[in-house]
Amino acid sequence: MSVESIFHRLEALLPKVQKPIQYVGGELNSTVKDWDDADVRWALMYPDAYEVGLPNQGVAILYEILNELPATLAERTYAVWPDLEALMRAEGVPQFTVDAHRPVRAFDVLGVSFSTELGYTNMLTALDLAGIPMLAVDRDDDDPIVLAGGHAAFNPEPIADFLDAAVLGDGEQIAIAISEVIREWKAEGRPGGRDELLMRLAESGGVYVPKFYDVDYHPDGRIKRVAPNRADVPWRVHKHTVMDLDEWPYPKKPLVPLAETVHERFSVEIFRGCTRGCRFCQAGMITRPVRERSITTIGAMVDNGIKESGFNEVGLLSLSSADHSEIADVAKGLADRYEGTNTSLSLPSTRVDAFNIDLANEFSRNGRRSGLTFAPEGGSERMRKVINKMVTEEDLIRTVTTAYSQGWRQVKLYFMCGLPTETDEDVLGIADLAKKVIKAGREITGSRDIRCTVSIGGFVPKPHTPFQWAGQADHETVDRRLKTLRDSLRGDKEFGRAIGYRYHDGKPSIVEGLLSRGDRRVGAVIRAVWEDGGRFDGWSEHFSYQRWMAAAEKAGVDVDWYTTREREENEVLPWDHLDAGLDREWLWQDWQEAVSGAEVEDCRWTPCYDCGVCPTMGTEIQIGPTGRKLLPLTVV
Amino acid sequence: MQRLRVRYAKRGRLRFTSHRDISRAVERAVRRAGIPVAYSAGFSPHPKISYAGAAPTGVASEAEYLEIGVTTPCEPERIRGDLDGSLPPGLDVLDVVEAGPGGLAERLEASEWEVRLPGADPGLAGVAVEKFLSAGAVEVERLTKKGPRRFDAREAVLRLAVSEGTGRTAAQVPGQSCVILRMVVRHMTPAVRPDDVLAGLRLVADFAPPVPPEVTRLAQGLLDVGTGALADPFDLDRETTRGGETGPVGEHVAG
Numbered sequence: 063m064s065v066e067s068i069f070h071r072l073e074a075l076l077p078k079v080q081k082p083i084q085y086v087g088g089e090l091n092s093t094v095k096d097w098d099d100a101d102v103r104w105a106l107m108y109p110d111a112y113e114v115g116l117p118n119q120g121v122a123i124l125y126e127i128l129n130e131l132p133a134t135l136a137e138r139t140y141a142v143w144p145d146l147e148a149l150m151r152a153e154g155v156p157q158f159t160v161d162a163h164r165p166v167r168a169f170d171v172l173g174v175s176f177s178t179e180l181g182y183t184n185m186l187t188a189l190d191l192a193g194i195p196m197l198a199v200d201r202d203d204d205d206p207i208v209l210a211g212g213h214a215a216f217n218p219e220p221i222a223d224f225l226d227a228a229v230l231g232d233g234e235q236i237a238i239a240i241s242e243v244i245r246e247w248k249a250e251g252r253p254g255g256r257d258e259l260l261m262r263l264a265e266s267g268g269v270y271v272p273k274f275y276d277v278d279y280h281p282d283g284r285i286k287r288v289a290p291n292r293a294d295v296p297w298r299v300h301k302h303t304v305m306d307l308d309e310w311p312y313p314k315k316p317l318v319p320l321a322e323t324v325h326e327r328f329s330v331e332i333f334r335g336c337t338r339g340c341r342f343c344q345a346g347m348i349t350r351p352v353r354e355r356s357i358t359t360i361g362a363m364v365d366n367g368i369k370e371s372g373f374n375e376v377g378l379l380s381l382s383s384a385d386h387s388e389i390a391d392v393a394k395g396l397a398d399r400y401e402g403t404n405t406s407l408s409l410p411s412t413r414v415d416a417f418n419i420d421l422a423n424e425f426s427r428n429g430r431r432s433g434l435t436f437a438p439e440g441g442s443e444r445m446r447k448v449i450n451k452m453v454t455e456e457d458l459i460r461t462v463t464t465a466y467s468q469g470w471r472q473v474k475l476y477f478m479c480g481l482p483t484e485t486d487e488d489v490l491g492i493a494d495l496a497k498k499v500i501k502a503g504r505e506i507t508g509s510r511d512i513r514c515t516v517s518i519g520g521f522v523p524k525p526h527t528p529f530q531w532a533g534q535a536d537h538e539t540v541d542r543r544l545k546t547l548r549d550s551l552r553g554d555k556e557f558g559r560a561i562g563y564r565y566h567d568g569k570p571s572i573v574e575g576l577l578s579r580g581d582r583r584v585g586a587v588i589r590a591v592w593e594d595g596g597r598f599d600g601w602s603e604h605f606s607y608q609r610w611m612a613a614a615e616k617a618g619v620d621v622d623w624y625t626t627r628e629r630e631e632n633e634v635l636p637w638d639h640l641d642a643g644l645d646r647e648w649l650w651q652d653w654q655e656a657v658s659g660a661e662v663e664d665c666r667w668t669p670c671y672d673c674g675v676c677p678t679m680g681t682e683i684q685i686g687p688t689g690r691k692l693l694p695l696t697v698v
Numbered sequence: 699m700q701r702l703r704v705r706y707a708k709r710g711r712l713r714f715t716s717h718r719d720i721s722r723a724v725e726r727a728v729r730r731a732g733i734p735v736a737y738s739a740g741f742s743p744h745p746k747i748s749y750a751g752a753a754p755t756g757v758a759s760e761a762e763y764l765e766i767g768v769t770t771p772c773e774p775e776r777i778r779g780d781l782d783g784s785l786p787p788g789l790d791v792l793d794v795v796e797a798g799p800g801g802l803a804e805r806l807e808a809s810e811w812e813v814r815l816p817g818a819d820p821g822l823a824g825v826a827v828e829k830f831l832s833a834g835a836v837e838v839e840r841l842t843k844k845g846p847r848r849f850d851a852r853e854a855v856l857r858l859a860v861s862e863g864t865g866r867t868a869a870q871v872p873g874q875s876c877v878i879l880r881m882v883v884r885h886m887t888p889a890v891r892p893d894d895v896l897a898g899l900r901l902v903a904d905f906a907p908p909v910p911p912e913v914t915r916l917a918q919g920l921l922d923v924g925t926g927a928l929a930d931p932f933d934l935d936r937e938t939t940r941g942g943e944t945g946p947v948g949e950h951v952a953g
Contacts, residue, residue, distance in 0.1 A: 069711070073711070074909060074910070076714055076756070077756050077910035078910065081716075082714040082755070082756065083714045083715050083716065083719055083755075085714075086711040086712070086714055087711075088711060088712065088786055088787070088788065089786070090726075090786055318726060320712070320715050320719045320722075320723055320786065321719060322718065322719065322722070326722070368729075369730065370730075371726065371730070372725070372726030372727060372728075372729040372730035372784070373726065373729075374725075374726075374729065404737055404743055404745075
């Protein structure tokens with residue numbers, strides 16, 4: 063049975079919406095395969111607007127890998143803005159893919175990639191528009207398997223009722239494996255229907271099927287036990303780790319959109335994982351160990367990507383890009399290669415202590431000299447010890463002084479507010495630091511044309527981190543500290559005008575906290591928010607704190623209990639049955655050491671401290687140097 | 699520096715591209731095609747690509763124009779093929795000439811438009827067109843960035859004819875019968891667009907199509923005021939560059 067394009071029905075609606083180009087597809091390097099030639103079909107969703115979702119590397123990589131399989135087809139779908147949603151409802155147009163404009167319900171799998179929990183309501187919109195029952199238990203054999211991935215899937219419990227399955231970790235190999243399981247099951251004539259397919263996926267221990275697990279609670283509301291409710295379903299589900307990134311050099315054919323998106327560049331992941339050990343950082347904890355891509359593969363991917371896309375900017379991505387063992391040679395090799403071509407390089411995540419000015423000069427050689435951004439995260443030395451972000455004040459002042467002396471005029475500093483054990487003094491330390499930065503810059507340059515911007519966000523404790531037990535600061539405390547900091551910066555006659563200050567109020571962090579560490583009972587809140595019109599919660603113009611609090615009250619969910627409450631060591635956490643490889647005892651010990659201000663070194667350069675990941679997952683650190691150099695290529 | 703003038707079409711679903719979308723797509727296509735585009739000097743160099751009077755978002759076109767400055771002389775027919783191959787299908791390069799003397803923008807004096815109105819009443823359309831043409835002036839209002847603006851939509855319209863055909867869609871689905879308006883509109887300030895003419899038809903005869911119109915720009919060029927005919931703006935370039943012969947000429951040899 064072939065599936066028709068709904069484009070002609072959509073087309074009549076497009077003249078009435080904002081930025082219609084985002085819905086028409088046809089991007090360079092996008093793929094439309096014949097429906098009937100494929101026996102496994104994926105719809106891949108990034109649950110935010112197209113302009114945010116299109117540059118997402120996770121979706122782009124899976125899209126390419128799945129479409130390279132001979133009898134597998136993958137198309138993309140994104141959250142539609144409320145103006146189009148209203149028109150689609152009025153005209154009965156279903157959620158569609160942008161590639162061939164096929165209805166999402168016709169696919170075998172709807173894979174949703176969650177970088178953040180704030181996309182949950184957008185998934186519900188997509189399910190509803192697609193005509194897929196919102197609750198997994200109500201779906202039948204004609205509905206796709208709704209599968210979540212991405213970092214937020216390391217605790218999918220708040221959306222467990224809406225999901226058929228979730229996958230933890232790197233998606234490349236498991237997506238192929240899932241395709242094979244579906245192909246076999248379909249070839250056998252779909253024995254046992256949907257449930258047998260889910261059983262086959264769950265048995266492996268590599269795919270989490272929430273409905274095969276029951277959660278029991280203590281009378282006081284804490285979780286008593288999470289246990290499989292069928293034989294052959296394992297007690298714990300494990301994350302996936304791709305070893306040898308050189309074997310997976312994606313994206314090879316980067317998607318080039320017509321619409322404007324948030325990142326207009328060709329991005330290469332230069333390594334995956336991070337063991338710096340920042341205790342607030344979920345990404346650093348769940349993506350261990352560090353696996354570098356070699357300098358030669360990076361060079362070949364950039365060469366190919368620029369030719370295939372025509373982009374004039376290359377982003378070298380990772381959680382801390384200056385930590386690549388051969389970053390200096392990568393930077394110099396690429397800057398040499400693109401000399402005179404107006405191709406610029408960017409290094410989005412740079413640690414203060416890994417930064418050096420030669421590197422920065424290589425990165426700005428062929429393009430614009432943009433601002434420099436560093437993230438000390440904590441305003442005082444004490445705070446930075448608690449979070450294990452081992453950046454000293456001297457490091458920071460030395461680094462920015464060098465930058466100012468080399469011609470940079472603008473430095474951005476990122477911080478967090480509401481960290482465990484934080485006091486007002488810690489936050490006011492941010493003002494001191496910013497003033498010292500300006501003072502040092504003025505001294506070295508002899509100029510008053512020196513600026514520094516302080517950006518500050520609210521801290522949200524995340525699952526699978528040492529802070530998973532911590533009480534989140536309430537939004538009144540965060541707002542009060544942010545205001546005190548603002549007054550301290552603005553009121554300073556000597557430096558106030560040279561320091562910019564960007565912050566958000568603390569309320570959205572509370573909702574993020576509820577969704578991050580929530581359990582299955584939080585699902586009712588998400589649904590009630592969505593029914594009340596909640597959409598695009600990551601966008602301040604759409605987000606409504608009031609709506610979330612009203613929905614929580616209606617659902618009988620105590621938001622403080624989930625957010626500001628500190629957990630005991632032995633409390634069963636909603637994600638304990640999901641294995642990121644981290645040893646629970648190590649996490650607890652690291653939490654205790656955080657409170658006492660003890661630091662942990664990076665295991666790339668010091669002996670293993672037994673976080674548990676490598677032995678549990680059968681993985682190892684993969685880093686250079688390889689000693690190879692980038693050969694100059696002839697540039698057209 | 700050699701300058702190349704490009705006529706391109708914006709077709710089908712790509713009609714939903716905005717001017718900014720097209721300019722990004724062209725810059726990338728130029729880089730992919732390896733065209734030796736010149737860059738502006740300065741802190742933030744930009745490729746020397748300029749655009750003349752882009753059709754609005756949602757409007758298709760067979761006659762959009764841009765000009766590219768290149769650092770080494772290029773053969774126009776090769777550029778036509780390379781650039782077309784590097785642009786997504788739907789942004790199609792139709793013609794490339796080496797620029798002769800004189801600006802391109804001032805040759806684009808008027809546009810010919812086709813407006814398809816599926817499901818509209820042909821009788822009422824005829825009456826509306828007749829009333830519009832016989833009026834001395836038709837004041838319409840358009841919402842601009844500076845707020846609502848009133849202007850005459852009648853004077854700029856040199857020709858306006860109504861016929862019947864079948865609707866077509868970008869998805870190539872056979873359409874129902876529809877009213878087709880063909881018009882030649884002089885470029886003026888403020889610009890009078892097909893939308894404004896439709897607003898005028900609504901004003902004079904309460905003619906209101908049931909669904910959004912499908913608009914296509916068919917041509918732009920030098921206007922023969924007597925007949926309302928449009929001449930190809932590249933004719934003058936072809937004359938001065940010896941009928942489209944290839945190779946550098948005149949000043950370009952030295953440069």
